[in-house]
Amino acid sequence: MPMTAALDTSEAVEIREGVDRETIETVQAMAGKYKYGWETEIETEYAPKGLNEDIVRLISEKNGEPDWLLDWRLAAYRRWVRMEEPRWAMLNYPEIDYQDQYYYAKPKSMAQKPKSLDEVDPKLLATYAKLGIPLKEQMLLAGVEGEAEPRKVAVDAVFDSVSVGTTFKAELAKAGVIFCSISEAVREHPELVKQYLGSVVPPTDNFFATLNSAVFSDGSFVYIPKGVRCPMELSTYFRINAENTGQFERTLIVADEGSYVSYLEGCTAPKRDTNQLHAAVVEIVILKDAEVKYSTVQNWYPGDENGVGGIYNFVTKRADCRGDRAKVMWTQVETGSAITWKYPSCILRGDDSQGEFYSIAIANNAQQADTGTKMVHLGKRTKSRIVSKGISAGRAQNTYRGLVSMHPKARDSRNYTQCDSLLIGDKCGAHTVPYIEVRNNSSRVEHEATTSKVDDDQLFYCRSRGMDEEEAVALVVNGFCKEVLQALPMEFAMEAQSLVAISLEGSVG
């Protein structure tokens, strides 16, 4: 029987058979109650408004960069000026005035680079404390008290255009792991940066990646040496604070042969009536037998219920499995941003390499998300798996857009894709745009959008224990979700785990 529940926007929504109340309430609870919308009052130094070669030079100078990097940036800028903004995504937003914003903003207290976290402006430390991000090494993550062996997470905190500080650097250095801001890496490890920067996402890749290449200000750099299992999880927390300022971070992760790292990324921004631009690039290089897990909880300010304000999030993320048996896993929980344009991709170059993509994208009110992944199979016996769950509510539009490409030489490869969408209310939209390109016959590609294709063995097991099919499917799917969400850092756990309640019933895809 249809029931009604009040939406935050005081609209009534009919609860349809098959969608449980908890799912709807969870999504509604996420609307209009953006927890991170406050602002830190701090004196900020801006570069002049707008974008030109001088701004590019200024950013490079502020970071104390060598000439090769300045030239790299300028080449990207000159190319960008001639490029056209892509408009193929199912996103509707007004023309972005790239001259009407700041490309560099940093707290004045960061003028002198602090030598240690103790010297960092207390206001900045307080900001991260309020966000639940521990910047003191002795502090434990919220919620893990009582564990016998407390889990350590090293954090690189990026505030507007600069990295505020990185924790556990000394302890990581003992294992040979380099974890620092990218500006620091350019100074301290130029040979590594020069070798890998732009090797996965070239400066010519796409409009937003080219823009990023010209103006990226900070971001994180990770290098895991051969055979090292990173002793703790690494995390970067991005905070936009300054008004009318774009954030352009660049992350570069290099996992050398046989290494392992789990990397987490979080992001928030204050509530503002104007839209702010965020165009990031993440590059991951994975060599033979190495494995990288990359998790994101994207919680940029989504705008208010009328679609005023919010972050425009245009992100290029790509992992290159260069060596045999290299493995990458993207996990993303996308809840924020007014506009999301993001396709974390896997280049499966090495034989037997593996790529996985797990995504939960929630769009509410006037949010629009166009997100998905690309799995490019080049090596033999490469495997990929895509599980995408999109939830739309209010007047939101949520699109899954993905590519699975099996090249002629990618013999005996395998892909499994599952895309499920859930609509709550009759004013939103859910769309699926998969591209499937199979150029050899020994590979199997399956794209499914129905709930009936959950692992048959598990289903059979549940059913043989007396569950009906729907119960069995829900159990298997929720069990899977939990596994993905548990891989996320504790500071995101509260938010992310409430998503587990979302059932798959009534899905379309």
Added chain:
Amino acid sequence: MALPKAKEDALAARLAALPAVEGKGWLAAARSEALARLSAMGLPGRRDEYWRYTDPASLNAPEAPVARRFDASDEAAPFDGIDRVRLVFVDGVFDAAASDDPALAGVTIERLAEAGRRDIHWAQGLYGVLEARGQTPVARPFAALNTGFASDGVLIHVTGRAAKPVSLVYVHEAETSDAILHHCVKLDPGAELTLLENGPAAARFSKVLEVEVAEGARFHHIRLQGRDHERRAVTHIFARLGAGAEFRSFTLTANGRLTRNEAVVELAGAEARAHVAGAAVGDGDFHHDDTVFITHAAEACESRQVFKKVLMNGAVGVFQGKILVKPGAQKTDGYQISQSLLLDEDSQFLAKPELEIYADDVKCSHGSTSGAIDETALFYLQSRGVPRRTAQALLVLAFLAEAIDEVADETIAEDIRARLERWLARHGSRG
């Protein structure tokens, strides 16, 4: 917006090579509107989203590429045993001598050229009208070109239940024939018609079929696109369904250099049903593209898309299917499946199965798979004494079965299975 110079020139060259078409009054008006649409769009290129997998060059070329005739007389012509009204087109020109008398109770059949000479005609509400509606959101330049320059075609008005099918037979004679046919079918409320089509038609063939299916009417369409020839074809079906109407279309394609079959179906009345299905088998220089766009614009409609392809020796299969559920089209049941069986390493399957949904109480699903023949099943059959070739043919037929099941007439379905079996025996010798 003006076209870029290169596109403008390509279109001008294409149009200059077309023979003049007659027609005045309503037909001339429809043609000039179509030309205006085409001039705004230009001819397609590889950079257009819906042409990324199929190269339109041979369709854009001013002259039709050479295609040798294929002698298919080693088997009976399709639909031979069926009592039907047979209308024959040779290289796109109606052949009255070879055709049956078009008299059929409850059905009036006229030639486009003749109807075009009249001042008023029912077809003016249909000719180019559904085609124009089907130009958004995706441009279909070849359909507009067809409306503007079709040299022949039939206009079929169905007022009752047709006692037998109307059968359009397309004969290919000349090696460089370039045929453009445009048919319109209008079914009044409660009317029923089965339309059969077969034959390669020409070296290059452009065809548009516009079908208006009124409340409670039923339209069945079965098409066999010839076999083993070298023709290029671009075809469009534009259909609009009233409440409770039924539309079923099945296409079998066995080779052919290039085939692009587009189906644009709008479910405009509640509880309408549309099934679009296709089976394609390709060996060698074969490029087959099914591009389907189904719009659910009313409540409680059902749509099914079932497309199966068997590809070998470098054959390429393309599927671009979309289900659009408009706001308010609640209780929609949309199903889409596209599958390919690749019999060797050189073949390719490129698919883009899309969903665009603006209503929450809907059931839509799509699936797409691609892979080789199941070796275990093959081994099982061989271990039971079935020769490998026969076993492979059995498994291929089983794979195609879901698409052929969309053919409601069991006699025709059986004939299609037999044809496929023979085709596989001739081509499926590898492995």
